[in-house]
Amino acid sequence: MDITIYPGAQAVTAEEEAYRHIHAAIRLGRYRAGDRLVPETIAAEIGTSRMPVREAFRRLATEGLVAIRPNRGATVNKLDVEGMTEIFEMRAVLEGLAMRLAVPRMDAATILELERMLDRIDDRSGVQDDWTTAHRAFHETLCARSGRPRLIRQIAGLHSLVEPHMRLWALQTDRPLSARADHQDLIDALRSGDADRCETTMREHVMATVPDLMKSIPQTRNP
Numbered sequence: 001m002d003i004t005i006y007p008g009a010q011a012v013t014a015e016e017e018a019y020r021h022i023h024a025a026i027r028l029g030r031y032r033a034g035d036r037l038v039p040e041t042i043a044a045e046i047g048t049s050r051m052p053v054r055e056a057f058r059r060l061a062t063e064g065l066v067a068i069r070p071n072r073g074a075t076v077n078k079l080d081v082e083g084m085t086e087i088f089e090m091r092a093v094l095e096g097l098a099m100r101l102a103v104p105r106m107d108a109a110t111i112l113e114l115e116r117m118l119d120r121i122d123d124r125s126g127v128q129d130d131w132t133t134a135h136r137a138f139h140e141t142l143c144a145r146s147g148r149p150r151l152i153r154q155i156a157g158l159h160s161l162v163e164p165h166m167r168l169w170a171l172q173t174d175r176p177l178s179a180r181a182d183h184q185d186l187i188d189a190l191r192s193g194d195a196d197r198c199e200t201t202m203r204e205h206v207m208a209t210v211p212d213l214m215k216s217i218p219q220t221r222n223p
Helices: 014-027 039-046 050-062 081-105 108-122 131-144 149-172 179-192 195-208 210-214
Strands: 066-069 073-076
Touching: 014 039, 014 050, 014 149, 039 050, 050 066, 050 073, 081 131, 081 149, 081 179, 081 195, 081 210, 108 131, 108 179, 131 149, 131 179, 149 210, 179 195, 195 210
Parallel strands: none
Antiparallel strands: 066 073
16 A cells, blocks of 8 residues: 555656655665665666666755765665654644644544544455555545645655654554554544644644654664
8 A cells, every 4th residue: 555645746757756766665664774775776776867866865865864975875864762753743743733724624524534544554354454554644634634735745744754664663563553542532532623632632642652663763863
């Protein structure tokens, strides 16, 4: 399963194609933290020259997904405890705001769809085997109801930074990941129609992930 972060448009340039290819590979864990990104290899994979790939590296560096260092090339960026905490703090605030703004636009059909998404995430029949991608899709579907495109893009960018780490954490954890148990408070808050409650519940929900996730993050700072 995959989610569309850039809906509606096809890649029209070699740079955009390279950007999307590398972005997806980092998000989905094909390129992992610390991996060196070789322009020639990536260019061959997508059938382009090295220049669009190098331009994609620069764009990804501005988003925090790639680090470019003189004479060392590009590597997938690492997040330490401090960086991860900061991102989750930002997510908590922005997704709390998005949920508050979504309340007037929320209807019974959307809440029902969110509940069905949770059911699919919890499905252990083999139909849904990518917990992390499905979890992100739930959050972005909910936040999209805010009707604030810039806010939604900011949230998507933060999700991309932590998604590779969330993916490893989900694979390593020894507890069952129950989407229903972890998200029922959000559904209940939406049903209440109380904007203050919705914002607070989302903030608490996002930050509740941090203690367990931090156990899988190296206790060092980026150089």
